[in-house]
Amino acid sequence: MVEIVKVERVWLNSADVMRYLNISHDVLDRLRREAKIRYYKPFGDKIVFYKKSEIDEIIQKGRVI
Numbered sequence: 765m766v767e768i769v770k771v772e773r774v775w776l777n778s779a780d781v782m783r784y785l786n787i788s789h790d791v792l793d794r795l796r797r798e799a800k801i802r803y804y805k806p807f808g809d810k811i812v813f814y815k816k817s818e819i820d821e822i823i824q825k826g827r828v829i
Contacts, residue, residue, distance in 0.1 A: 775804075775813045784819065 776784065781801075782792055795801040796812075801822060804813045 772816075774816060776816050776819065777814075778812055781814050781819060784816075785823075 773780075778789070778792060781787075782789060785792075787795075792801070796803055801814065802818050804815070805811065806813065
């Protein structure tokens with residue numbers, strides 16, 4: 765019997781974040797410029813990564829009750 769293990773992704777690229785938050789590329793760029801979303805560039809300026817847990821924290825901080 766083969767056991768299937770679900771692996772939670774830790775890092776997301778820009779396309780993943782846009783899909784996850786249902787936002788456009790322009791909105792994502794604005795969030796980065798305004799320092800409202802933390803991002804990482806481990807390989808220079810070309811590739812941008814986001815930590816999924818930090819994206820989830822941003823969502824939680826916007827909670828309205």
